[in-house]
Amino acid sequence: MTDSRFERVCETVQHEMDRLPIPGVAVGVLYGAEANSAGFGVTNVENPLPVTRDTLYQIGSITKTFLGTLVMRLVEMGKIDLHAPLKNYLPALKLRDAEATNHATMFHCLTHTGGWEGDYFDDFGRGDDALARMVIAMETLPQLTPLGKIWSYNNAGFYLAGRVIEVVTGKTFEAAMQEYIFAPLELGSSYFFAEDVITRNFAVGHEKENEHARVARPWALARTAHPAGGIVSNIADLFRYARFHMGEGVAANGTRLLDKQSLQEMHAPRFGATDPESVGLTWYMREVNGTKILRHNGGTNGQVTSFNIVPAHNMAFAILTNGDQGTTLINSVTKTILEQYLGIAPKADSPIAINAAQLQEFVGHYAAREDNVEVSLRDGGMILQVTNKGGFPTPADPPPPTQPPPVRAAFYANDKIFIRDDPYKDTHGEFLRDEKGEIEWLRIFGRIHKRGE
Numbered sequence: 001m002t003d004s005r006f007e008r009v010c011e012t013v014q015h016e017m018d019r020l021p022i023p024g025v026a027v028g029v030l031y032g033a034e035a036n037s038a039g040f041g042v043t044n045v046e047n048p049l050p051v052t053r054d055t056l057y058q059i060g061s062i063t064k065t066f067l068g069t070l071v072m073r074l075v076e077m078g079k080i081d082l083h084a085p086l087k088n089y090l091p092a093l094k095l096r097d098a099e100a101t102n103h104a105t106m107f108h109c110l111t112h113t114g115g116w117e118g119d120y121f122d123d124f125g126r127g128d129d130a131l132a133r134m135v136i137a138m139e140t141l142p143q144l145t146p147l148g149k150i151w152s153y154n155n156a157g158f159y160l161a162g163r164v165i166e167v168v169t170g171k172t173f174e175a176a177m178q179e180y181i182f183a184p185l186e187l188g189s190s191y192f193f194a195e196d197v198i199t200r201n202f203a204v205g206h207e208k209e210n211e212h213a214r215v216a217r218p219w220a221l222a223r224t225a226h227p228a229g230g231i232v233s234n235i236a237d238l239f240r241y242a243r244f245h246m247g248e249g250v251a252a253n254g255t256r257l258l259d260k261q262s263l264q265e266m267h268a269p270r271f272g273a274t275d276p277e278s279v280g281l282t283w284y285m286r287e288v289n290g291t292k293i294l295r296h297n298g299g300t301n302g303q304v305t306s307f308n309i310v311p312a313h314n315m316a317f318a319i320l321t322n323g324d325q326g327t328t329l330i331n332s333v334t335k336t337i338l339e340q341y342l343g344i345a346p347k348a349d350s351p352i353a354i355n356a357a358q359l360q361e362f363v364g365h366y367a368a369r370e371d372n373v374e375v376s377l378r379d380g381g382m383i384l385q386v387t388n389k390g391g392f393p394t395p396a397d398p399p400p401p402t403q404p405p406p407v408r409a410a411f412y413a414n415d416k417i418f419i420r421d422d423p424y425k426d427t428h429g430e431f432l433r434d435e436k437g438e439i440e441w442l443r444i445f446g447r448i449h450k451r452g453e
Contacts (some may be wrong), residue, residue: 005029005340006036012336013040013319013329021213022323023206024051027333028235030242030316031341037235043322044204046215056189056202056232057320058221060298062307063231064158065266066181066241068110068282070165072262073180079168082107082281089164090135097143106164108148109157110281111270112446115145118154119370119447123222123394128172134159134224144448150432151271151279153446155228162227173227184251185240190233194220197232203322205302209401213323216302222393229298235318242309242316245294267294267311274428274446275416289344297330301393306330313342324400328422349418349426351410356380362431366442366449373442373449375409382409384419384444 006029013025023045028037039051074080080089086104087093095101100116108114120141124133138156145152162173169176174192182190191197206213221230240252245267249258269278269285277286283294291312298305304326306319317337319330338344359377366373370392374385385406390399407421415431429444441448 003034003036006038008340009333009336010038010040012333013038016329016332017041020323020325020329021206021208021211022321022325022329023048023213024055024203024322025329026051026053026055026057026203026235026318026320028053028239028318029337029341030239032314035239043202044215045206045213046204049201051203051322052201054189054201054234054236055320056191056197056200056234057305057322058203058205058229058298058300058303059231059233059238059305059307059320060229060300060303061155062238062296062298062305063227063229065245065282065296065307066177066231067158067161067165067227068266069245069258070177070181071106071110071161072258072266072281074165074168076259076262080106080164082110086160086164089167090160093135093160094139095143096139096141097147100143100147104147104160106161107281109154109161111279112151112154112157112273113148113271114154114157114160115147115149115152116143116154116156117141117369118152118156119368119391120156121222121392121394122224124224126223130223131159131163131166131173131227135163144450150448151273152443152448155225158228159224165227174230177231180257184253184255184257185244186252187233187237187240189237190231192226192230192232202232203303203320205300205322205324207302207324207400207402214401216324218301218393221300225393229300235320238307238318239316242307245309246311246314246316274443275413275430276428288338288346291342291344297327299326304330306334308334310342315341325423328425331426349410349412349428351412351418354411362439364439365452367452368447368449370447371445371449373444375442382411382417383407384409384424386424 024041026039037053039053041051042048083105124130165176205216207216249260250256266281268280271279273279277284285294295308302324304321309316319333372387376383383406386404388399390397407419409417409419417429419427431439432441434440
């Protein structure tokens with residue numbers, strides 16, 4: 001029987017693909033006992049093969065929720081204490097800040113509150129020592145904010161978490177994930193290494209150049225990035241994973257993997273994140289018309305993905321794209337799914353009146369490791385110019401061939417803005433002030449950007 005709701009979802013996917021340089025999309029909606037999924041377009045513009053519902057995508061930072069789930073298994077086994085210093089497991093750990101070195105915990109890593117610079121990526125080879133070497137390299141990262149004080153998305157914290165997993169299990173991170181998560185959940189289409197993917201139907205990332213999609217290289221992530229975003233998977237495996245998180249902590253074969261309380265701890269808000277979301281133990285959450293939605297997005301080299309769970313409705317959905325403009329498509333498709341299946345829609349942002357003289361306080365240059373944001377005024381309104389500085393997947397990698405255009409922004413609350421134009425339409429940001437009340441940071445795209453002189 002044809003599901004008209006899923007047909008509307010597919011129409012939205014196709015509409016967005018027609019106007020954006022995104023070669024291929026896989027989308028799926030799990031609603032109760034019913035699961036619908038579909039593939040659109042091609043895996044690779046240079047060697048085009050059809051995207052199917054089973055096509056493998058790099059799911060990027062959705063991996064972090066898998067890592068968090070593995071950590072909770074190890075907590076229940078008595079191998080990890082969320083609030084014990086990481087130095088208990090990594091005695092040689094040395095970060096630039098002494099407080100962080102001595103008192104950073106797994107909890108700080110899973111909630112992105114470590115405070116050190118987070119968007120550090122590098123390649124230390126394919127050997128089993130790659131992650132250990134990455135942790136040593138983290139000694140150079142500046143401590144941007146005090147430990148545990150400010151949420152700012154932090155990939156580097158997951159290198160530490162992954163290395164702790166290796167130490168307490170006596171296995172590589174990938175082997176531990178396979179044994180404790182992939183195998184018991186029967187995730188037979190989830191991998192880390194290119195050699196495991198290459199014989200299967202998989203998507204290749206693309207980046208925008210002159211309004212067209214070109215293949216983004218390299219395809220494979222450095223092994224060091226595996227704990228932060230290395231899983232390659234598909235819709236069917238994500239649905240199995242969703243059923244586990246919406247269930248009672250029991251695997252498909254009836255084996256209990258986690259107590260229900262551990263799942264609830266993962267799904268409980270711990271810190272305010274990008275408004276209106278909070279962060280739990282790796283998961284992000286918000287309420288839309290009283291309905292709680294858990295989610296995590298992912299981004300690799302030209303692949304952008306989104307995974308959402310709505311526990312109260314026994315619902316999950318995944319949107320996997322192989323174009324760097326995927327966020328725009330994901331936002332539109334997410335809106336359609338929530339409207340069609342649940343009859344809800346996120347509240348639209350309403351700009352508040354603020355004159356040019358008041359806006360002048362926010363004008364300036366804001367810098368982070370991966371990008372800079374220039375805030376200026378034009379025709380009495382705020383303009384943001386984002387400049388991508390590169391540095392992914394290694395520090396030597398250049399920025400993408402096309403920089404994003406300037407976009408309009410408006411305030412919707414005190415010190416809080418939303419963006420009005422693609423490719424960042426509806427993205428929220430917030431100006432953070434120091435103890436004197438002066439603007440110190442712009443937190444946008446989940447990252448804090450330091451205000452310059």
